[in-house]
Amino acid sequence: MALLLSAFAAGLVFGLGLILSGMTDPAKVLAFLDLAGRWDPSLALVMGGAIAVGLVGFTIARPRSVSLLGSAMKLPTARHIDRRLVAGGLLFGAGWGLAGFCPGPALVAMVMGHSKALLFVAAMLVGMGLFEWIDRRRRT
Amino acid sequence: MTLDWNAFTPWTALAGGALIGLAATMFVLLNGRIAGISGVLGGLLPPARGDTAWRVVFLLGLFAAPWLWRAVTAWPPVTIDAGTSATVAAGLLVGFGTRLGSGCTSGHGVCGLSRLSPRSLVATLAFMAAGFVAVWVIRHLFAG
Numbered sequence: 001m002a003l004l005l006s007a008f009a010a011g012l013v014f015g016l017g018l019i020l021s022g023m024t025d026p027a028k029v030l031a032f033l034d035l036a037g038r039w040d041p042s043l044a045l046v047m048g049g050a051i052a053v054g055l056v057g058f059t060i061a062r063p064r065s066v067s068l069l070g071s072a073m074k075l076p077t078a079r080h081i082d083r084r085l086v087a088g089g090l091l092f093g094a095g096w097g098l099a100g101f102c103p104g105p106a107l108v109a110m111v112m113g114h115s116k117a118l119l120f121v122a123a124m125l126v127g128m129g130l131f132e133w134i135d136r137r138r139r140t
Numbered sequence: 141m142t143l144d145w146n147a148f149t150p151w152t153a154l155a156g157g158a159l160i161g162l163a164a165t166m167f168v169l170l171n172g173r174i175a176g177i178s179g180v181l182g183g184l185l186p187p188a189r190g191d192t193a194w195r196v197v198f199l200l201g202l203f204a205a206p207w208l209w210r211a212v213t214a215w216p217p218v219t220i221d222a223g224t225s226a227t228v229a230a231g232l233l234v235g236f237g238t239r240l241g242s243g244c245t246s247g248h249g250v251c252g253l254s255r256l257s258p259r260s261l262v263a264t265l266a267f268m269a270a271g272f273v274a275v276w277v278i279r280h281l282f283a284g
Contacts, residue, residue: 006170007194008201014163014175014246015205019216021156022149024206027219031147033275038144042153047249049157050164054254057165062255067172074173075255078242081262088241089248089263093270095233098278099222102245103238104177104202106231109218111203116220120231127235128182135239 002069015108021046024108026100033097164251167198176247177202178238241266 022028022042031040064073096102101109101120109117167175171194180195206215222230238244241263243252248267252260 003171004193004197006166007198008204010163010167010171010175011198011201012163012204012208013159013166013201014177015202016209017156017159017161017163019156019205019209020159021153022216023156025217025219027217027221028147030221030275031144033271034279035141035272036276036280037142038147039141040144040147042147042149045150045153046157046160047253049154050161050250051157051253053158053161054164054250057161057168058251058254058256061165061168061172064169064172067168067170069170071172073168075168076174076242076252076257076259079257079259081259085241085259085263086266088237088239089266090270091233091237092241092244093237093267094274095230095237096245096267097271097274098233099220099227099230101220101230101234102177103181103234104244104246106234107177107181107199107202108206109220112206112215112218114218114220116222116224116227117218119224120227120234123228123231124235125181125185127232127237128178128185128239129235130232131236131239132182132185 003071006069014104017050018105018108021049023102024105024112026105026109029100029102029105030097033100160246160250161254164246164254168251174247174251176243176251178234178244179242179247182239237267 018024023046032043067073099120106117106120110121164175167173180198184195243263248260248263253264
């Protein structure tokens with residue numbers, strides 16, 4: 001129960017951070033990605049603020065074998081840099097630049113009742129499902 | 141490049157970023173997991189036994205955020221300029237790409253860089269570069 005409550009709290013704080021930072025406004029995201037236009041550098045500070053706090057958190061977390069609530073640590077173990085990683089990043093970045101939404105902000109904007117955000121999330125789920133389907137077929 | 145000082149919001153950007161970092165910190169210290177939104181969501185497709193509840197609850201927390209915000213102040217601006225077909229194409233690219241590349245702005249960009257993961261650094265450079273290029277192509281190459 002404590003684990004679920006903490007997951008809820010983490011999601012809530014995450015969402016508040018997305019809203020406060022301006023990440024949930026695609027126009028602001030695109031103003032950051034538009035280096036050749038009228039550039040709004042705000043999002044670099046979102047990243048900077050998040051990583052400054054995250055560095056502390058992950059430095060404390062790294063040597064631990066169980067979490068503070070006693071669950072197993074599930075940190076990624078993959079270290080390989082391959083074509084999938086780069087291609088996935090490039091495809092994601094292209095979509096991000098096309099509409100100004102990445103997954104978290106799109107979900108939050110959808111809940112705020114924006115129909116385009118709902119459309120984006122629906123397409124995103126189809127894209128995720130498509131990947132799972134192709135990935136599974138390739139393995140079998 | 142010209143800096144848009146009117147749109148620049150350094151303090152809310154820093155404070156909002158710090159909250160995102162705090163959420164990632166809470167999640168890894170309390171639950172031992174990475175707060176990557178595409179990973180949390182993608183792990184539900186299809187749902188796996190015993191690995192679903194925390195994902196759903198994390199997302200419910202995320203969904204509760206705008207309502208808590210709304211209880212205090214007005215909805216923040218959400219300006220979506222992309223047309224219907226661009227929105228659909230963007231969603232497909234983001235969904236497929238984040239699963240292929242094992243993460244998005246939160247998983248690789250925030251948590252991965254905070255862990256000093258070289259893999260996440262490469263992913264972050266890739267999606268940032270593609271984002272810059274996509275906006276340049278749309279706004280300056282074709283529209284110019």
